[in-house]
Amino acid sequence: MAIVYNHTVPTVAQFTDLYRACTLGARRPLDAAAEMMANVNLILSAWDGDLLVGLARAMTDRVQATYLADLAVRESHQKHGIGKQLIRMVQAEAPRATVVLLAAPQAHEYYGRIGFAQHRSCWILRPEMALS
Ligand SMILES: CC(C)(COP(=O)(O)OP(=O)(O)OC[C@H]1O[C@@H](n2cnc3c(N)ncnc32)[C@H](O)[C@@H]1OP(=O)(O)O)[C@@H](O)C(=O)NCCC(=O)NCCS
Numbered sequence: 001m002a003i004v005y006n007h008t009v010p011t012v013a014q015f016t017d018l019y020r021a022c023t024l025g026a027r028r029p030l031d032a033a034a035e036m037m038a039n040v041n042l043i044l045s046a047w048d049g050d051l052l053v054g055l056a057r058a059m060t061d062r063v064q065a066t067y068l069a070d071l072a073v074r075e076s077h078q079k080h081g082i083g084k085q086l087i088r089m090v091q092a093e094a095p096r097a098t099v100v101l102l103a104a105p106q107a108h109e110y111y112g113r114i115g116f117a118q119h120r121s122c123w124i125l126r127p128e129m130a131l132s
Contacts, residue, residue: 012037041058046086
């Protein structure tokens with residue numbers, strides 16, 4: 001499988017098609033796909049010919065932290081090292097920064113398996129939560 005990796009920002013149709021072709025489609029507001037792509041500052045994509053088969057969507061300050069918002073690999077192309085390669089490239093874009101993410105349930109075991117460390121000090125404030 002000859003996969004090409006680059007910074008090409010997919011079209012909204014390619015983006016939503018990829019997310020629907022893996023379990024992430026059900027977990028993301030795909031009607032806001034254009035915003036989700038426009039408001040990050042790092043997109044790395046993986047292509048099998050003209051077919052978008054993988055995507056890393058991230059925000060980085062290139063110094064301290066890179067928040068990996070999404071990692072998606074088309075189901076037909078999973079377990080061929082595409083996810084790992086996209087993460088390698090995310091890290092290489094900002095080598096000084098720590099890569100941070102919230103794992104989807106389906107990927108709970110994945111990140112530990114490929115070398116991430118779990119962090120006890122992660123805190124979140126969901127939109128519906130108010131500060132006390
Ligand atoms: C999770 C995901 C990104 C992994 O991408 P991938 O390209 O299939 O994974 P890789 O090929 O890089 O896998 C690297 C290793 O992890 C293993 N692995 C892959 N998916 C795994 C999973 N869900 N759980 C545990 N291990 C997994 C692979 O078998 C491989 O092991 P090996 O090196 O011993 O052969 C992909 O399955 C996916 O898009 N899933 C649906 C969306 C999702 O949950 N994304 C994560 C959001 S946080």
